[in-house]
Amino acid sequence: MNLLIGVLIAIGFFFVLQYGMVLKMRMKKGKQAPELSGKYDRALKNGGAALFYFYSDGCGACKPMTPLFDEFSSTRKNVFKVNISNDMATARKFGVMGTPSTVLVRDGKIAEFLVGPQPRERIEALLPGR
Template sequence: MEVILYILGGVLAFFIVTPIFIRLKTSFKKGKPVPELPSKYAKAVETGKPTVFYFYSDNCAACKPMTPIIDKYKKKSRNVFKIDARKEFSVAQKFGVMGTPSTVLVKDGVIAEFLVGPQPEEKISAFL
């Protein structure tokens, strides 16, 4: 019985600590220069204009409400990128994406915000 309590406690601790760790790790990226990227992304960053990198995956339930919002802004701006984290793993890895959805807001070649989880449309529109 005691072993089961330890196992349950460990599992519970894992589910509490993991999200905290992810948010802490991503918060340290704010203010850092954008990593070296493939040219299709680097050109947008070099303009100095606000740029949005939205990382998602097809099997991500939390991505479902946010993806249509990103699609809407992607049609309006060349500086909005929707990146499948599985297909472009190297780009996601360079940014330090640890889960989806993750949204990286870049301005003047610097990471202005690193957002984990679904975000309200107002946050994206205010940045652009």
């Protein structure tokens, strides 16, 4: 009986942490986008909107989304794949706490912050310059 209670508490704790992370990321909507440099900064200043996809090579949930962003980033100039293993600084600036995360920045503000795998249709609806 004690083992069952321990397992249920652990599962509950896990879900509370996950929900807290998602809630914290969603609260970033409407906030000012962080100061960026290089190609990210140029895209935001020139185009006004950019879509950032944060992933890591070891992320199982990222596997179905990464080919979508390969396609989108090769055909659209303001779509960026950010591998957090190589560019943790950008992920930290946005406050990314888990992968995959997708962030839409429009007019200098975070317009959308999605956590977890998303269907193609949802991502296409976010694409800048549609």
